[in-house]
Amino acid sequence: MGLDLQSLLNPGGQPLFTPPAFPAPGASVSGAPLTDTHGTTVIAVKYDGGVINVGDRRATANFAVMYDRAEKVMPLDDYTLLSISGSYARAMEVIRYLRTVFKYFERSQLQPMSLDGKLSELAKVIAAGVPAAMQGIGGFIPIFSTFDMRTGQPRIFFYDGLGARFESTEFGAAGSGSLQIRGIFDYIVKTKGPFHRMSREDALREALILLDIAADLDAATGGWSKHLPLAKTISAEGITDVSEQELREVVNSIDRMAG
Amino acid sequence: MMFSPFDSNEAAQHRRDYVEDRLSEGSPVVGISFDAGLLLLTVRKAQRKVFEIYDRLIFSGIGNQSDIEAIRVGAIDVAHKEGYERSPDDVTAQRIVSFSLSPPLKRLFGDQFNALPAVVRAIFGELGETPAEDSFYVLNYDGEFALYNGFAVIAGTSEAEDRMGLWMVGVTPEITREQALERALQAWAVGAMTGKRRKIGKDEDEPDPLRDIDEAEQIAGFLREELKTAQLEVGLLERFSTRESKFRLLSSADLESLLKSYR
Numbered sequence: 171m172g173l174d175l176q177s178l179l180n181p182g183g184q185p186l187f188t189p190p191a192f193p194a195p196g197a198s199v200s201g202a203p204l205t206d207t208h209g210t211t212v213i214a215v216k217y218d219g220g221v222i223n224v225g226d227r228r229a230t231a232n233f234a235v236m237y238d239r240a241e242k243v244m245p246l247d248d249y250t251l252l253s254i255s256g257s258y259a260r261a262m263e264v265i266r267y268l269r270t271v272f273k274y275f276e277r278s279q280l281q282p283m284s285l286d287g288k289l290s291e292l293a294k295v296i297a298a299g300v301p302a303a304m305q306g307i308g309g310f311i312p313i314f315s316t317f318d319m320r321t322g323q324p325r326i327f328f329y330d331g332l333g334a335r336f337e338s339t340e341f342g343a344a345g346s347g348s349l350q351i352r353g354i355f356d357y358i359v360k361t362k363g364p365f366h367r368m369s370r371e372d373a374l375r376e377a378l379i380l381l382d383i384a385a386d387l388d389a390a391t392g393g394w395s396k397h398l399p400l401a402k403t404i405s406a407e408g409i410t411d412v413s414e415q416e417l418r419e420v421v422n423s424i425d426r427m428a429g
Numbered sequence: 430m431m432f433s434p435f436d437s438n439e440a441a442q443h444r445r446d447y448v449e450d451r452l453s454e455g456s457p458v459v460g461i462s463f464d465a466g467l468l469l470l471t472v473r474k475a476q477r478k479v480f481e482i483y484d485r486l487i488f489s490g491i492g493n494q495s496d497i498e499a500i501r502v503g504a505i506d507v508a509h510k511e512g513y514e515r516s517p518d519d520v521t522a523q524r525i526v527s528f529s530l531s532p533p534l535k536r537l538f539g540d541q542f543n544a545l546p547a548v549v550r551a552i553f554g555e556l557g558e559t560p561a562e563d564s565f566y567v568l569n570y571d572g573e574f575a576l577y578n579g580f581a582v583i584a585g586t587s588e589a590e591d592r593m594g595l596w597m598v599g600v601t602p603e604i605t606r607e608q609a610l611e612r613a614l615q616a617w618a619v620g621a622m623t624g625k626r627r628k629i630g631k632d633e634d635e636p637d638p639l640r641d642i643d644e645a646e647q648i649a650g651f652l653r654e655e656l657k658t659a660q661l662e663v664g665l666l667e668r669f670s671t672r673e674s675k676f677r678l679l680s681s682a683d684l685e686s687l688l689k690s691y692r
Contacts, residue, residue: 174501175496175499175500175503175533175534175537175547176503177534178533178537179499179500179502179503179506179529179530179533180502180503180506184536186509186510187509187513245673247673247674248673248674250673266513267513269515270495270509270512273509273674274505274509275483277480277481277483277505277509278502278505278506280480295501391557408672409673413528
């Protein structure tokens with residue numbers, strides 16, 4: 171059997187990436203006294219032509235505020251955002267993994283991974299962390315927002331802790347503050363109409379009001395007195411950061427309304 | 430049966446001749462760095478030739494299609510594994526070329542019991558923070574590699590590469606994208622014309638009816654003819670892009686202003 175270039179370059183012929191298990195294989199988490207740092211509230215809403223993701227900046231461990239400049243809305247590629255709640259360590263690892271495998275697939279196969287392929291990849295990494303999550307560490311719940319180039323529509327998907335995937339027509343929320351504000355989304359849709367018909371500005375305002383209420387009702391969700399929330403949009407042009415100036419204007423006007 | 434004493438020099442030379450012969454008709458590739466990025470340019474008849482390897486790495490090659498593909502995928506594998514396990518900042522052309530790709534190529538070429546060496550000549554472009562930090566690596570079928578700054582070329586013969594190099598002399602990083610494209614396309618034509626001439630078997634000393642014509646004229650005429658049947662391909666790494674991916678292939682709309690003078 172002669173040498174060939176391919177086998178010299180990848181001697182094992184092994185697949186390069188497998189979903190990272192958590193904790194590392196062989197490690198035991200039984201009786202772990204450790205608490206992991208959690209990200210709290212993230213919200214995704216559609217608007218006419220795109221989707222907005224907003225997140226507060228607080229990360230907590232039990233009753234301690236660990237960090238007040240946490241970023242919980244992260245780009246996975248040019249058209250996909252992952253907004254994360256729950257274990258910060260695990261979520262960051264998952265984001266690193268997904269960014270790598272999406273890019274790896276596109277560069278090596280010379281075509282982008284399909285939307286369905288990306289959603290399954292996310293389900294797989296959530297499932298890989300389930301044993302630890304059942305013992306209380308490493309659990310996290312993401313919201314996956316994207317702009318579907320095939321249909322020309324924004325899409326929002328949310329997951330449960332085992333990796334089940336659901337598509338939402340209008341909005342998604344995750345994290346400790348999301349329960350308290352759940353009904354408000356429906357109230358907004360029933361009184362002001364669906365989010366996907368709102369202008370970007372209106373939808374941003376509603377999302378920030380929702381985040382403000384979550385911060386009022388949930389101790390783990392940070393308000394904006396110290397640092398502005400983070401907001402990003404996805405449209406046919408890709409991902410755009412909502413500027414600090416625009417955020418400040420909306421936030422100030424919401425504060426004024428509350429008197 | 431007669432055995433002649435084994436001469437490793439001769440054996441290596443046979444293999445070299447075999448590879449060089451197959452490389453000789455490859456369409457040249459020109460790499461050039463400029464203010465807003467770095468590009469690889471070539472003209473192709475069939476398959477795509479310029480590829481993204483990693484966030485700041487771009488690649489093209491000439492030779493056997495499956496060998497080019499093995500190098501491309503090998504580089505992508507190493508880059509992504511390292512970028513994931515350590516950091517994207519640790520993924521550099523220098524590490525990939527000198528530690529990951531060069532040794533297996535050398536082994537394959539030097540293995541006298543192996544039927545065929547790889548037929549490939551590859552160029553890697555690496556985008557830095559500034560044009561001064563851009564670099565190009567040219568990697569050969571025998572594992573030899575060389576580092577260049579500013580610009581680099583690969584072609585089927587060293588004569589074509591030399592002429593292209595001469596055409597590119599004086600390129601400075603201050604040039605714009607349009608100027609870089611124009612210069613690179615002309616350098617491609619210089620290389621491709623040299624290759625063609627070699628194929629026809631024309632010698633420099635033979636009378637050539639084209640010789641009296643101005644060189645620029647000659648290049649323009651050659652390009653007009655070539656671009657009727659072949660397609661210009663340009664892969665770009667954009668230095669100041671805010672997108673996740675800095676790489677893109679230039680579209681026909683992007684290339685329109687360059688191409689319209691060759692119709």
